[in-house]
Ligand SMILES: Nc1ncnc2c1ncn2[C@@H]1O[C@H](COP(=O)(O)OP(=O)(O)O)[C@@H](O)[C@H]1O
């Protein structure tokens with residue numbers, strides 16, 4: 429597996445409890461998942477919000493302050509506490525951490541920009557996990573990033589990251605804010621950020637987050653222009669960041685078909701293979717393939733087009749003819765015609781291999797540009 433350089437951005441909304449204070453439990457969940465990524469040999473740069481959340485209660489603010497002075501004071505107290513929490517958590521995995529605080533002016537000043545690059549490179553070279561936040565306590569209002577989304581995109585470009593994972597409290601980009609519109613539909617994959625998308629994105633859905641989806645889209649657009657692939661979404665569990673890399677994340681992938689395809693087999697499937705036929709599948713199979721990362725079973729196949737043998741690559745489309753992805757079949761067109769619509773046990777008994785999966789998920793790649 430290719431070793432990737434990954435920027436992980438964690439927003440305030442993902443690190444706080446309902447009262448808006450830093451949640452050690454949530455923070456520990458992310459550190460476990462980051463430690464797993466590192467164990468697999470990937471380099472990680474963490475951009476973490478949470479300084480204001482960690483600091484405000486110590487200053488006896490009843491809730492997260494809204495004034496600039498209040499936020500700057502809370503961040504001054506909270507940044508140390510945030511780093512302490514990360515350092516303790518990462519030390520359990522034997523990972524050394526280093527703090528870098530940046531403002532926008534560091535990026536516009538060439539020598540500071542170069543210094544930031546040198547420091548980050550040296551930290552990565554030494555195996556240290558850099559943890560970056562905006563320098564909230566000194567950043568002048570007009571100079572601030574406002575939220576850490578843009579900061580994460582610029583850092584991704586600065587250190588030539590392969591991908592940027594923007595982790596937040598919502599599992600991807602929807603065609604309107606799902607916190608206010610229950611019928612909002614999610615985008616599974618986007619090849620670019622269009623003006624339409626920007627119109628659909630709203631502000632933050634919580635009192636702790638800043639910028640909402642709007643600022644994430646702006647950041648994603650910048651990251652793409654700097655050659656960095658982007659994932660926006662959520663995750664839970666010790667290996668969810670590894671899952672995101674493997675294309676199984678709960679969110680929206682931007683800039684590359686099928687997610688962060690690592691293995692050359694899937695790259696070949698997505699970009700180079702020539703389809704020999706076509707399978708049309710129903711909505712249940714579509715959700716299983718695109719949303720749940722499952723294999724394609726005969727029950728969901730409604731039509732088979734073309735003549736092909738086992739091992740051929742086929743395009744998979746929904747009943748409206750929308751291309752969903754490509755996969756390598758485990759049986760011939762004739763066999764699939766015979767078992768389509770059948771339960772897995774009935775189908776397995778009819779195939780040469782006694783296998784029911786028509787396309788195993790390891791031989792499948794999403795190339796859907798559609799909302800699901
Ligand atoms: N089109 C949209 N799709 C998804 N989320 C949206 C959309 N428009 C607005 N949002 C809001 O953006 C929020 C995430 O942004 P934000 O609160 O700033 O998080 P963070 O603290 O992680 O930066 C979501 O909780 C959601 O309410």
Ligand SMILES: N[C@@H](CCC(=O)OP(=O)(O)O)C(=O)O
Pocket residue numbers: 438439440441476477478479480481503561562564574575576577636637638639640
């Ligand atoms: N730099 C601030 C975070 C600003 C903010 O809320 O950003 P985000 O959660 O990314 O929308 C902090 O550490 O509290």
